[in-house]
Amino acid sequence: MNTLALLGALVLGVLLGLGVGYIRRASRELRQPKDYALQYYKGLSYLFNEQPDGAIDAFIGSLDVNSDTLETHLALGNMLRKRGEVTKAIKIHQNLLARPGLTTRQLHEAQLELARDYVRSGLLDRAEALLLELVKLSSAYQQVALEHLVEIYQDEQEWAKAIDMAAKLDSKHYKPKQAYQLNQLQAHFSCELALLEQKQRSYNKVRNHLLAALKYDPQCVRASLLFAHLEIIQGRYRGALEHLHKVPEQAPDFIIEALDMICECYDKLGEPEALLRYLQSLYDSYPSNSLVLKIAEKLRWVNDDYRAADFIAEQLKERPSIRTLNRLVELYLPHSEGRGRENLQLLKQLVDKVIAEKPSYCCTKCGFSGNTIHWLCPGCKTWGSVRPIRGVAGE
Numbered sequence: 039m040n041t042l043a044l045l046g047a048l049v050l051g052v053l054l055g056l057g058v059g060y061i062r063r064a065s066r067e068l069r070q071p072k073d074y075a076l077q078y079y080k081g082l083s084y085l086f087n088e089q090p091d092g093a094i095d096a097f098i099g100s101l102d103v104n105s106d107t108l109e110t111h112l113a114l115g116n117m118l119r120k121r122g123e124v125t126k127a128i129k130i131h132q133n134l135l136a137r138p139g140l141t142t143r144q145l146h147e148a149q150l151e152l153a154r155d156y157v158r159s160g161l162l163d164r165a166e167a168l169l170l171e172l173v174k175l176s177s178a179y180q181q182v183a184l185e186h187l188v189e190i191y192q193d194e195q196e197w198a199k200a201i202d203m204a205a206k207l208d209s210k211h212y213k214p215k216q217a218y219q220l221n222q223l224q225a226h227f228s229c230e231l232a233l234l235e236q237k238q239r240s241y242n243k244v245r246n247h248l249l250a251a252l253k254y255d256p257q258c259v260r261a262s263l264l265f266a267h268l269e270i271i272q273g274r275y276r277g278a279l280e281h282l283h284k285v286p287e288q289a290p291d292f293i294i295e296a297l298d299m300i301c302e303c304y305d306k307l308g309e310p311e312a313l314l315r316y317l318q319s320l321y322d323s324y325p326s327n328s329l330v331l332k333i334a335e336k337l338r339w340v341n342d343d344y345r346a347a348d349f350i351a352e353q354l355k356e357r358p359s360i361r362t363l364n365r366l367v368e369l370y371l372p373h374s375e376g377r378g379r380e381n382l383q384l385l386k387q388l389v390d391k392v393i394a395e396k397p398s399y400c401c402t403k404c405g406f407s408g409n410t411i412h413w414l415c416p417g418c419k420t421w422g423s424v425r426p427i428r429g430v431a432g433e
């Protein structure tokens with residue numbers, strides 16, 4: 039059915055092209071009526087014999103490439119690409135580029151479509167070459183070619199090139215939200231470069247990339263977390279806290295990602311009371327299950343299991359949570375015996391199982407979920423859309 043629909047569309051496209059170009063080509067058709075009709079009917083024959091490859095060749099041969107029929111050729115090629123028949127789309131677009139008589143702008147349009155075919159078929163080197171040429175030669179298609187190049191370099195994890203191309207994009211073409219998204223994109227690319235340098239222990243380069251990330255997007259929570267990590271590696275705990283203290287305002291959902299580092303810094307600085315005060319103030323402004331657990335841990339350290347358990351039980355009334363319930367059971371286990379202890383162990387096993395089956399992170403755009411943080415969503419390729427899950431079963 040799909041093949042028939044495609045072939046029907048091909049016929050329609052050809053007929054439209056024939057109709058539009060009819061008057062201009064009338065004299066030429068009079069001179070070459072037999073070849074023209076022969077190709078056309080050969081195409082129909084392939085169509086009815088369900089040989090789409092032959093049909094496309096015949097239609098390409100029968101339909102002149104000129105200003106009138108260009109749109110028909112492009113429409114057919116694009117339709118084939120969208121259907122996943124990329125080899126045929128490439129054939130159509132290459133045919134356009136090989137024909138004389140098109141204007142420079144029309145040739146560039148065909149070149150752009152061919153580059154899109156190559157992207158779709160995974161021939162990224164070929165697409166890259168065509169798009170780089172468009173960036174140099176075509177003012178009309180420079181912007182869209184740059185956008186495709188950013189995507190290609192992102193897929194190939196060539197972050198420096200991706201930043202270069204993104205920097206060439208003219209933000210005046212974008213609405214404010216899109217312009218901000220472009221800045222977010224460049225910030226993430228800089229974070230990726232920072233991670234690469236971190237593997238090489240080139241800490242000065244890491245610092246420069248993270249400074250660049252925060253310049254592109256001062257709200258980039260990923261850059262703040264990485265910066266804090268860099269400072270901790272180098273023993274600068276006060277400096278790390280400066281970055282960690284920014285996280286709640288940048289993105290409260292990501293406080294959970296900062297909590298361990300916050301505790302480590304205050305511990306290393308020997309300031310347990312300041313830590314408890316800070317955690318309490320965070321909980322007042324941004325209540326979450328993770329903060330309940332962290333505060334309970336500190337109360338247990340300063341006091342005992344019962345003080346921590348009382349705090350958790352109190353918070354459970356306000357914020358029902360599987361994870362905090364589990365911690366409450368853990369705290370009571372060492373202090374129970376006999377049948378009561380057995381029942382608590384059974385309850386803990388069940389809750390552990392429920393927690394293990396629940397994902398910790400979810401994409402706000404496409405719903406992709408998992409148990410590790412992905413800064414680039416594997417489902418919808420959006421940066422920063424995967425976030426910790428909150429609520430009864432979440433953090």
Ligand SMILES: [Zn+2]
Pocket residue numbers: 401402403404405406415416417418419420423
């Ligand atoms: Zn997604």
